[in-house]
Amino acid sequence: MITRKYDSLKDHVYKYIASRIQNGTLLPNHKINEAEICEKLEVSRTPVREALIQLSSDNLLEYIPRRGFLVKELNTKEKLDVFAVIGSLDALAARLSMEFITDSDMSMMEEYIRKIDVSIQENNYDDYQKYQTAFHKVYIDKCNNHTLITMMESLQNSFIRQSYLSNDSEKLYVILKQMNDQHKQILRYFKERDSDALANLIQFHHWKIEHPEMI
Structure with missing residues (x-):
């Protein structure tokens, strides 16, 4: 390690x-x-x-x-490009980390999921961003590839402000709830040791931006 x-x-x-x-x-x-x-x-x-x-x-x-x-002010296309690259690298990190992830790591991820739910309920989007980043960091740090970890950290810093910004609080609530449901699915795939389903979910669904006007 x-x-x-x-x-x-x-x-x-x-x-x-x-x-x-x-x-x-x-x-x-x-x-x-x-x-x-x-x-x-x-x-x-x-x-x-x-x-x-x-x-x-x-x-x-x-x-x-x-x-x-x-x-720097990024336009929507540039932001979507960042999300696309993040999705591919995050999926790779998850697949590589499958060999090293522990029950303790998964318990930590479960606790972050709980904290994310509380943050959404309280409309605390600063905490939401902090905990969702921490959730992904648990397995990224266990991928046993320092180059990949460094690249992910650099790209995640390119998420200018929050992932989603909107005055439509109801819409934002629904979107973030959906994303945390995906965090729960990610954790389930880790527990099942299903690396193919895990990588597919992360790359093609979790980082797919369906509301680009809100980023």
Whole structure:
């Protein structure tokens, strides 16, 4: 099994900025204040600049000469492209992890499913996003392929803000309930050790976006 390394200062800064993009604190076209980040995280400019360059490479930021690094605004087609790639890689990670997943891991996934249900009931979509990411991370981290894990982390950071955004609360509730029902099905396939059904569900159903106007 692969031993995960500790985060470097650059990784720490990267995750801090990426999380603020995902939760909507940093909106598209927002200019990144390097000095503010240095002060907030108590780091030098070097890891901050390294993180910004990496975020730009990973399509979360763009560098504008004489303006600096700005949060990138992705169009719907670009977002759908990210979902398509995520679906394929997530299915591969699930298939590879089947050999290593434990009863303890599956109990953890079951607990995340419960927390997701509570988050949906309470209309707490920040927690929904946090727990659904954690659910997938359980088996992704057990796939025994560090390159795949790194690629997944990078692509998941490209999910600008929440997966779904809508003023139609009833529609959003139904969609997220359906997605958590699929989480339950994913867990069932892990318990049954059915890797083919698992990969098919994840790639062709779970990450298929039926309401692109809401992402």
